[in-house]
């Protein structure tokens with residue numbers, strides 16, 4: 041198994057999932073050469089992350105990679121049983137992370153660069169943030185008391201949340217992100233995320 045990775049990018053999510061699993065993997069750090077023909081054979085848009093599986097096949101899209109890794113290594117318990125209600129919730133929050141959370145949080149993070157009014161970006165982000173907060177308030181993690189790949193996705197996206205003063209109404213959300221980022225597997229991922 042090999043992860044094509046760029047430091048501090050969305051491929052950190054895959055790195056974190058690999059560290060949660062604890063099986064050996066190879067890392068290929070890739071920079072601007074992402075755009076070149078060789079890497080485009082792995083990812084048609086020349087992006088990271090790309091996971092090369094042991095059968096030589098390639099997988100792209102961070103959420104797909106994290107879900108597939110969780111399925112390949114069930115002993116890591118990053119995803120509940122197939123067809124269970126909890127499994128459905130992992131799909132729900134993983135898709136939510138990409139379709140709702142990431143675009144709106146990145147609009148807030150990069151408001152100026154994207155020519156958006158920070159106050160508008162904040163107002164659009166808040167209901168999405170509250171939805172995550174409401175879910176984690178019940179059991180500590182998005183799908184109850186067990187940490188799953190959905191938490192890897194959402195907490196990775198929200199890693200810079202503390203830089204934004206959302207006020208006391210979001211204290212639980214901040215503490216969820218802090219708790220996730222303090223996991224030993226995340227700290228190991230950070231140590232190799234260079």
Ligand SMILES: N[C@@H](CCC(=O)N[C@@H](CS)C(=O)NCC(=O)O)C(=O)O
Pocket residue numbers: 046049050051074075086087088089100101102103
């Ligand atoms: N939706 C994709 C987005 C992948 C993506 O945009 N990756 C960025 C790094 S964060 C990239 O490789 N950018 C390089 C480029 O577009 O040249 C995913 O989550 O994997």
